[in-house]
Amino acid sequence: xxxLSDEELVxxxxxxxxxxxxxxxxxHSPRIFNIIYRITKDRxxxxxxxxxxxLRVYRFLDGFKKKCRFSTWLYRLTVNVCFNAxxxxxxxxxxxxLSHQVANVGSNPGTRELEDESFSPQKTLxxxxxxxxxxxxxxSLPEVFKMTFILREFEDLSYKxxxxxxxxxxxxxxxxxxxxxxxxxxxxxVYLREG
Amino acid sequence: xxxxxxxKKLSPYLDRxxxxxxxxxxERHLKDCSSCAHLLWQLKRIHSLVQSIPVEKPEPLFYERxxxxxxxxxxxxxxxxxxxxxxxxxxxxxxxxxxxxxxxVAILLAVSGxxxxxxxxxxxxxxxxxxxxxxxxxxxxxxxxxxxxxxxISGDRE
Numbered sequence: 001x002x003x004l005s006d007e008e009l010v011x012x013x014x015x016x017x018x019x020x021x022x023x024x025x026x027x028h029s030p031r032i033f034n035i036i037y038r039i040t041k042d043r044x045x046x047x048x049x050x051x052x053x054x055l056r057v058y059r060f061l062d063g064f065k066k067k068c069r070f071s072t073w074l075y076r077l078t079v080n081v082c083f084n085a086x087x088x089x090x091x092x093x094x095x096x097x098l099s100h101q102v103a104n105v106g107s108n109p110g111t112r113e114l115e116d117e118s119f120s121p122q123k124t125l126x127x128x129x130x131x132x133x134x135x136x137x138x139x140s141l142p143e144v145f146k147m148t149f150i151l152r153e154f155e156d157l158s159y160k161x162x163x164x165x166x167x168x169x170x171x172x173x174x175x176x177x178x179x180x181x182x183x184x185x186x187x188x189x190v191y192l193r194e195g
Numbered sequence: 196x197x198x199x200x201x202x203k204k205l206s207p208y209l210d211r212x213x214x215x216x217x218x219x220x221x222e223r224h225l226k227d228c229s230s231c232a233h234l235l236w237q238l239k240r241i242h243s244l245v246q247s248i249p250v251e252k253p254e255p256l257f258y259e260r261x262x263x264x265x266x267x268x269x270x271x272x273x274x275x276x277x278x279x280x281x282x283x284x285x286x287x288x289x290x291x292x293x294x295x296x297x298x299x300v301a302i303l304l305a306v307s308g309x310x311x312x313x314x315x316x317x318x319x320x321x322x323x324x325x326x327x328x329x330x331x332x333x334x335x336x337x338x339x340x341x342x343x344x345x346x347x348i349s350g351d352r353e
Contacts, residue, residue: 025258033253047253051261055268063292127247134244152210153245159212178206185237192237 006070010061025054028071031155032078038150039082041139053081068164075157075165079147086143130191137187145180152177196224201231205238 004012004023012020032053037046056077064073138146144166151157151165159170166173185192196204201224207213208221225232 022258022262025261029257029261030250030252033257034251037251043251046251047257047260050253050257051264054261055265058265065291127244130244131247134241135248138245153242154250159210174207174212177210178203181206181209181238181241184241185234188241189237192240 007066010064010066010070013061021058024057024070028074029054032074035075035078035150035154036082038138038154039147040085045085049081049085053078056081069161072157072161072164075151075155075161076167079151079165082147083143130188133188133191134184137184140187141180141183145176145183148173148176149180149184196220198224198228198231201225201228202234205231205235208235209238209242 004020006024006027009020009024013024029050033046033050036049036053037043040046040049053074057074060077064070138149141149148162148166151162157165159173162173163170201221204213204217204221208218213221225235
């Protein structure tokens with residue numbers, strides 16, 4: 001069966017084919033969940049917010065004018081949902097420890113090994129430790145820098161796409177990424193050694 | 196290219212978003228400057244570590260759970276209600292919302308204009324010339340009556 005593009009599925013859904021919407025959700029939900037989990041570090045919250053994103057897609061799909069790719073529009077909704085959740089959380093003054101789950105890093109068998117690592121136990125431990133540090137360093141970034149960095153690093157979005165998602169200029173994206181990376185570098189400098 | 200400028204360009208260099216000329220200049224500088232080269236190495240290392248973080252997936256049957264929430268939210272909020280959201284009213288076309296509103300207003304005007312005219316012509320009686328004359332005479336009588344009230348007995352004065 002020919003794989004339909006997102007835009008074709010959107011057209012089909014608009015003309016009443018509910019199955020197309022199911023395909024869209026199943027195609028994009030893992031990615032959206034992963035992004036939200038990276039931001040919130042809470043599985044149940046990530047599940048809840050992912051559902052919220054797709055509820056919005058369902059409600060507002062008529063407003064999608066195809067000026068950008070469907071995935072870009074979806075990322076924009078995701079970012080909005082995350083910002084709203086963050087604002088709500090701040091309003092409730094509920095303190096959520098974002099780095100409480102970093103202990104699981106590296107224990108997952110699906111972890112991609114680093115290209116330049118030999119697999120000695122010592123080095124693996126060091127890598128796990130570094131991954132933990134890097135996660136908490138990402139957590140400590142200001143929200144908008146964190147989201148920009150996550151979408152760039154995990155989803156490989158171009159500057160142009162990121163500018164559309166955040167509704168700002170490419171220059172702003174460039175500067176946010178630059179500052180995010182510099183902050184991470186300064187925080188992790190002591191753990192990064194050549195050799 | 197000096198070190199300060201180079202450091203600003205390291206992030207876009209990693210993202211391969213530098214112009215060819217800038218990229219060549221930066222690479223030339225990196226060959227000569229070990230300090231900037233070390234910064235680039237650190238940024239590359241962070242990038243590779245970030246890439247090593249495992250991808251998190253939702254629990255199985257995400258769509259089923261979502262579908263359940265969708266149907267309950269539909270009942271609560273009835274999100275697709277309203278003139279511009281009902282699909283059967285706008286079948287098979289993806290018309291922008293503003294155009295939908297414009298079309299609807301045009302249809303409403305086209306229907307309501309003649310209906311209003313019809314209603315007015317049926318409910319309000321036409322003012323004929325005779326009726327107008329009668330009304331005029333009545334008002335003249337009223338004027339003379341008030342004149343008499345103001346100056347009641349012109350003969351008495353004499």
